[in-house]
Amino acid sequence: MYWRYAVRRILMGVVIYVVIIFIYSALFNTVMDQTLNSQIVEQVNGEMMKMSQVGTDPQYLLEYRQRRISELRQLYHLDDPVLSRIFWRAIDTLTFNYGNSTVMRSFEGETDVLKIVLERIPNTLMLFTTAIIIDILIGVWLGIKKAQKAGRTMDKTTSIITMGVYGLPSWWFGMVMIMLFAFAIPIFPSGGMNSVPPPTTFFGRLFDTLYHMALPIITLVFIGFWGRAYLTRNIVLGNLQEDFIMSARARGIPERTVLYGHALRTSAPPILTMSLLSLLASFSGALVFEGIFSWPGMGNLYWSAVQMNDIPVLLGNLSITTLIYISGIVVLDLIYGFLDPRIKVGGKA
Amino acid sequence: MNKTNRVAKQLKDFWDEFKQVKFGIAGIILLLLFIFLVIFEPFLTPFPEASTRWRDITYWEDNPRSVPPVWINWFSQKDYTPTEYIEDLEYTEQNISGPITMLNTVIEYQYDYDIPPVDLIYRGTFKGNFSLNIVLERPDGNKINLVNKSFTSNTEKDFRISLVNESGNNVRSFARRYVKNLPPRVDVNTVLFSQADGELFSNPTPLNGTYKLNINLMKMTEETVIEDTRLVVSGSVSGLLGTDNSKRDVWSGLLAGIKWALFIGLMTSAISVSVGVIYGVVSAYYGGIVDSIMQRIWEIFINIPLLPVLIVLSAIFKPSIWSLILMMSLFFWVGPVKTVRSMALQIKEETYVEAAKALGASHRRIIFRHMIPILIPYSFASMALNVPSAILYEATVSLLGLGDATIVTWGQILHDAMNGGAVTNGLWWWVVPPGIAIALVGMTFAFLGFAMDTILNPKLRTR
Numbered sequence: 001m002y003w004r005y006a007v008r009r010i011l012m013g014v015v016i017y018v019v020i021i022f023i024y025s026a027l028f029n030t031v032m033d034q035t036l037n038s039q040i041v042e043q044v045n046g047e048m049m050k051m052s053q054v055g056t057d058p059q060y061l062l063e064y065r066q067r068r069i070s071e072l073r074q075l076y077h078l079d080d081p082v083l084s085r086i087f088w089r090a091i092d093t094l095t096f097n098y099g100n101s102t103v104m105r106s107f108e109g110e111t112d113v114l115k116i117v118l119e120r121i122p123n124t125l126m127l128f129t130t131a132i133i134i135d136i137l138i139g140v141w142l143g144i145k146k147a148q149k150a151g152r153t154m155d156k157t158t159s160i161i162t163m164g165v166y167g168l169p170s171w172w173f174g175m176v177m178i179m180l181f182a183f184a185i186p187i188f189p190s191g192g193m194n195s196v197p198p199p200t201t202f203f204g205r206l207f208d209t210l211y212h213m214a215l216p217i218i219t220l221v222f223i224g225f226w227g228r229a230y231l232t233r234n235i236v237l238g239n240l241q242e243d244f245i246m247s248a249r250a251r252g253i254p255e256r257t258v259l260y261g262h263a264l265r266t267s268a269p270p271i272l273t274m275s276l277l278s279l280l281a282s283f284s285g286a287l288v289f290e291g292i293f294s295w296p297g298m299g300n301l302y303w304s305a306v307q308m309n310d311i312p313v314l315l316g317n318l319s320i321t322t323l324i325y326i327s328g329i330v331v332l333d334l335i336y337g338f339l340d341p342r343i344k345v346g347g348k349a
Numbered sequence: 350m351n352k353t354n355r356v357a358k359q360l361k362d363f364w365d366e367f368k369q370v371k372f373g374i375a376g377i378i379l380l381l382l383f384i385f386l387v388i389f390e391p392f393l394t395p396f397p398e399a400s401t402r403w404r405d406i407t408y409w410e411d412n413p414r415s416v417p418p419v420w421i422n423w424f425s426q427k428d429y430t431p432t433e434y435i436e437d438l439e440y441t442e443q444n445i446s447g448p449i450t451m452l453n454t455v456i457e458y459q460y461d462y463d464i465p466p467v468d469l470i471y472r473g474t475f476k477g478n479f480s481l482n483i484v485l486e487r488p489d490g491n492k493i494n495l496v497n498k499s500f501t502s503n504t505e506k507d508f509r510i511s512l513v514n515e516s517g518n519n520v521r522s523f524a525r526r527y528v529k530n531l532p533p534r535v536d537v538n539t540v541l542f543s544q545a546d547g548e549l550f551s552n553p554t555p556l557n558g559t560y561k562l563n564i565n566l567m568k569m570t571e572e573t574v575i576e577d578t579r580l581v582v583s584g585s586v587s588g589l590l591g592t593d594n595s596k597r598d599v600w601s602g603l604l605a606g607i608k609w610a611l612f613i614g615l616m617t618s619a620i621s622v623s624v625g626v627i628y629g630v631v632s633a634y635y636g637g638i639v640d641s642i643m644q645r646i647w648e649i650f651i652n653i654p655l656l657p658v659l660i661v662l663s664a665i666f667k668p669s670i671w672s673l674i675l676m677m678s679l680f681f682w683v684g685p686v687k688t689v690r691s692m693a694l695q696i697k698e699e700t701y702v703e704a705a706k707a708l709g710a711s712h713r714r715i716i717f718r719h720m721i722p723i724l725i726p727y728s729f730a731s732m733a734l735n736v737p738s739a740i741l742y743e744a745t746v747s748l749l750g751l752g753d754a755t756i757v758t759w760g761q762i763l764h765d766a767m768n769g770g771a772v773t774n775g776l777w778w779w780v781v782p783p784g785i786a787i788a789l790v791g792m793t794f795a796f797l798g799f800a801m802d803t804i805l806n807p808k809l810r811t812r
Contacts, residue, residue, distance in 0.1 A: 012648075013652075016648060016649055016652045017652075019649050020649060020652060020653055023649075027662075028661075028665065031665050159799075160372060163372065163792055163795040163796055163799055164788065164792050164795075165788075166737055166791050166792060166795035167737030167738075167740065167741060167787060167788050167789075167790060167791010167792055167794070167795060168784070168787070168788040168791060169741055169744055169745065169748075169784060169787055169788075171745070171748065172744075172763060172780075172783075172784035172787065172788075173784070175763070175766075175767065175772050175780055175784070176777075176780065176781060176784065178772050179772050179775060179777060179780060183772070183773060183775055184775060190772075190773070283654070287656060287657060288656070288745050288748065288749070291749070292767075302657060302660050302661075302749075303749060305664075306660065306664045306749050306750070306751065307750070309664070311664075311665065314660075314661045314664055314665070315661065317657070318657050318658065318661045321654050321657045322652075322653065322654055322657075325652065325653075325654040326652050329651075329652060
């Protein structure tokens with residue numbers, strides 16, 4: 001039954017997420033303690049500054065400082081044993097309580113890490129879903145063409161390009177594309193999401209964003225579709241060698257129908273999962289890509305957080321990236337299980 | 350047939366098949382080329398210490414800053430002056446009076462270019478007390494007294510005269526003879542290497558011919574020693590791949606990066622694939638509860654997004670190249686596990702494994718002697734295919750400035766290029782080559798991996 005499979009798969013995703021968060025929490029325990037500690041001291045110092053202006057007894061101030069620091073340390077569980085700290089940090093992370101950033105601010109100037117990360121997610125998703133849809137369309141189309149003419153010149157040359165692109169860093173290609181099409185031949189903007197200042201009308205803004213999206217998307221698609229085509233080719237080719245294709249051909253069914261009706265229909269589920277899996281794989285690779293195009297997404301956030309050494313933002317961003325990543329895998333499995341009834345046992349493709 | 354013979358025959362069969370795959374051969378040729386470049390690295394670069402002194406600015410100070418490679422002269426209409434080193438200068442010695450000795454040398458420099466060099470640098474080491482005078486005689490007969498300077502030191506020391514810095518005033522007064530109103534900034538080398546006329550600044554014409562650089566050194570004491578003198582023509586083009594904005598030779602850096610790329614790639618993929626293969630086999634062999642636990646652990650690892658974790662780990666712990674390899678291996682081993690497990694499940698049922706079990710062979714012996722050898726071809730294919738991603742991950746982490754600062758990798762060169770504004774200023778020789786190098790190594794191993802894959806899955810070859 002599909003819904004039972006679905007519930008089990010989702011639960012498993014949740015469990016895995018919880019386990020990973022515990023691993024992160026253990027791994028980054030010391031660093032987070034240090035950051036929190038300095039944040040507490042800073043906060044208390046700030047409070048003292050305000051109080052001392054009224055002219056209070058310095059003895060009382062010192063006492064207050066000590067009391068306040070130990071209070072806050074207790075609040076953040078800093079005096080607890082290590083294991084309990086790891087536990088509480090994981091619980092905090094799981095409830096999206098990432099704390100405050102040390103340097104970075106959200107677009108509105110807030111220090112809440114969750115807000116900083118949340119406002120970036122739509123930008124990342126917008127860029128990558130668009131790129132990946134175009135990517136899959138071109139890749140699958142080319143893959144079918146390659147399978148149809150396997151071993152011929154077109155198949156061979158595109159396969160060689162695939163291998164050439166295999167080790168190519170997408171962000172490097174982005175750098176070259178910017179150099180070519182934003183500076184040498186200035187037809188695209190060099191980065192960002194909107195012009196400065198952004199257009200005021202809705203449509204003006206929309207077109208401006210699309211215009212800024214064009215170069216990153218062209219780059220991503222150009223790097224991406226070769227591998228997809230190669231995979232599609234292999235899957236379709238594998239199916240074309242099956243007996244049912246032979247019998248279809250023997251029955252005199254037109255080649256086109258054999259290809260699209262028979263071979264492609266059986267190939268669809270694996271092609272879809274493979275494509276979506278590589279979408280997830282490219283998700284993390286493409287994060288760096290955002291930095292190159294200064295696209296204000298999650299990847300760019302990693303970039304700037306690394307530069308400013310803002311640990312809470314890095315960890316918060318990492319937790320949310322992981323959440324998105326795992327959700328992606330779960331959704332993928334659900335789609336796959338729906339398409340291919342044989343795979344309702346819980347594994348992955 | 351004994352065992353070594355059997356292995357040799359298997360290898361030969363594999364090689365015979367491999368030979369049929371053209372791009373596999375291309376991969377091997379490329380790999381040999383890279384190995385050749387690694388071995389002969391010190392002989393292929395004008396800067397043999399590039400690998401160890403990459404971040405040492407004194408090592409690079411004589412190079413011009415951000416200039417393109419020499420071969421752009423083939424494509425551009427105007428010829429740029431390449432960098433040249435004039436070494437082994439011979440001096441005529443002449444005693445003047447008492448302890449004072451005069452050393453003199455004339456360097457003849459043939460200038461056939463259109464764009465003058467960036468700088469002329471005269472340097473050496475000395476101890477004692479001497480004064481230096483440099484006079485330039487141009488092909489048109491003009492003589493310009495460029496530098497007069499004296500040096501004193503009790504210990505052995507370097508001296509370095511950059512004509513652009515030292516001769517500014519003398520060159521200005523020379524130029525004033527021809528042009529009334531000098532621009533606020535006078536480019537020394539444009540004046541020195543252009544025809545002396547009224548258009549010296551508005552539209553300079555290059556003055557080609559032999560330039561004579563008359564260098565006079567006057568030793569003030571008998572103990573004065575002057576050694577290792579040389580003249581560096583810091584060109585307006587330099588090296589095989591130009592220089593970056595820290596005056597470093599990009600070609601030398603690229604060459605130094607090969608060994609690290611290969612090392613990182615091969616180490617990471619060898620460790621991770623070995624671990625992954627053993628993990629998959631063990632999981633399949635024991636089955637039952639062991640298998641489920643191992644598969645759950647595997648699932649947790651496959652659900653961690655690798656790159657962000659690597660970035661955060663590197664940002665927090667500032668790793669060396671070793672810990673980076675270790676961290677990558679920690680996440681890469683998941684790759685082959687599923688395939689290996691399904692293959693091992695089949696091998697487990699083979700009769701000879703049953704026979705070995707019946708004969709009382711230990712689990713370890715069955716796993717390592719009977720099951721894993723069968724998976725070796727597959728392991729090699731996936732190792733080859735893993736190499737590019739390891740290199741790519743290292744490059745990406747380095748791009749963010751989180752690499753190991755004691756070595757030179759292509760990712761770090763690209764990081765410097767990114768920060769140095771190479772993209773905005775169009776310094777393509779600094780951006781394009783490292784990326785192509787990464788892609789080429791990636792392609793090499795992709796060729797090898799896909800070739801092995803084609804042999805292992807004959808189904809995919811043609812229809």
